Amino acid sequence: MFKNKKATLVSAILSLVLILSGCGLLGGGKKQEIDPPKEETYSDGDQTTTAEQAETKKDKASEEQVSSIPTELYLLDKNGYIVPQTLNLPKTNSVAKQALEYLVQNGPITEMLPNGFKAVLPVDTKLSVSIKDKTATVDFSKEFSNYKPEEEMKILQAVTWTLTQFDSVEKVKLQMNGHELTKMPVNGTPIEGTLSRKNGINIDTADVVDITNTKAITVYYIGGEEGSNYYVPITKRVSSEENNNIKATVAELVSGPVHSSHLLTEFLPDVKLLDDPKIDNGVVTLNFNEAIYGGLKENMISKQLLDSLVLSLTEQSGIKEVAVKVNGKSELVNEKGDKLSEPVTRPENVNTGSF
Numbered sequence: 001m002f003k004n005k006k007a008t009l010v011s012a013i014l015s016l017v018l019i020l021s022g023c024g025l026l027g028g029g030k031k032q033e034i035d036p037p038k039e040e041t042y043s044d045g046d047q048t049t050t051a052e053q054a055e056t057k058k059d060k061a062s063e064e065q066v067s068s069i070p071t072e073l074y075l076l077d078k079n080g081y082i083v084p085q086t087l088n089l090p091k092t093n094s095v096a097k098q099a100l101e102y103l104v105q106n107g108p109i110t111e112m113l114p115n116g117f118k119a120v121l122p123v124d125t126k127l128s129v130s131i132k133d134k135t136a137t138v139d140f141s142k143e144f145s146n147y148k149p150e151e152e153m154k155i156l157q158a159v160t161w162t163l164t165q166f167d168s169v170e171k172v173k174l175q176m177n178g179h180e181l182t183k184m185p186v187n188g189t190p191i192e193g194t195l196s197r198k199n200g201i202n203i204d205t206a207d208v209v210d211i212t213n214t215k216a217i218t219v220y221y222i223g224g225e226e227g228s229n230y231y232v233p234i235t236k237r238v239s240s241e242e243n244n245n246i247k248a249t250v251a252e253l254v255s256g257p258v259h260s261s262h263l264l265t266e267f268l269p270d271v272k273l274l275d276d277p278k279i280d281n282g283v284v285t286l287n288f289n290e291a292i293y294g295g296l297k298e299n300m301i302s303k304q305l306l307d308s309l310v311l312s313l314t315e316q317s318g319i320k321e322v323a324v325k326v327n328g329k330s331e332l333v334n335e336k337g338d339k340l341s342e343p344v345t346r347p348e349n350v351n352t353g354s355f
Contacts, residue, residue, distance in 0.1 A: 086349035200235030266305035282320035314346035
């Protein structure tokens with residue numbers, strides 16, 4: 001009987017060992033692993049992020065978009081042109097003042113400057129801006145006078161065009177230490193009352209013999225390098241006898257910039273208007289010959305050509321949109337195949353980084 005009890009005990013112990021081994025609770029068995037919940041990942045270019053990181057990144061992008069405002073800053077490029085560059089600046093109640101503060105060298109613009117560009121206002125310049133009756137009065141600190149003589153016109157243009165991007169500003173008045181500037185402090189450029197876009201930008205008088213018999217128009221050519229192009233406003237002088245500024249603007253786009261300018265035009269030399277431009281409620285309609293296609297397929301117009309045309313014409317008072325026809329027909333597309341059935345408006349911001 002004792003033997004039977006012993007055998008039963010041994011059998012029970014062996015059974016327990018087998019059970020424990022199967023459960024992986026003894027060293028001789030393989031431990032059963034329970035996989036933790038897998039974390040989803042997303043591929044973003046060359047980087048892989050977790051779902052949580054992707055959501056955080058998305059939230060930050062949304063937050064940045066909500067807390068910033070696209071602003072045109074007129075900066076100096078490597079060829080000496082004052083060029084608008086649209087950058088996202090922090091939202092503020094003083095957008096005009098902030099825009100000028102971002103023109104100060106070694107200021108908040110430093111980490112945001114596009115390649116080849118620099119700010120125009122002297123280091124440590126302080127300023128205030130007040131706006132009344134569409135006129136912005138800018139009061140600079142004494143540091144404003146710490147610039148080189150050859151930079152004087154560039155500074156005037158950059159300040160004026162940066163401020164007049166805002167609907168509330170048409171004219172600009174300058175002060176230094178509370179005193180009105182009737183001339184610039186270094187090279188003595190006269191300031192007759194207020195400044196406006198009518199004073200011009202990147203003024204080209206290369207082919208002008210007698211400036212008294214001319215008037216100013218501003219056209220946009222293409223600057224920069226391949227892959228990083230941008231639009232450059234150039235104020236040219238045309239004959240006062242030309243009574244149609246729209247035709248004069250098209251003619252300057254077709255003739256193009258001077259050879260030494262480092263600028264380009266998308267218009268071929270044989271582009272012509274077949275009819276006089278027609279204006280109706282701010283929309284100008286232009287009827288071109290087929291040379292407007294350039295090297296593209298029939299009915300296809302270059303985006304760069306169209307942008308240059310629209311930017312140039314909408315600098316003129318009263319023109320808000322541009323409609324293009326070829327041989328009287330308006331069934332046109334851009335390089336992407338998008339139909340150009342509606343008049344084209346001026347882009348809200350110029351040179352946003354997506355040329």
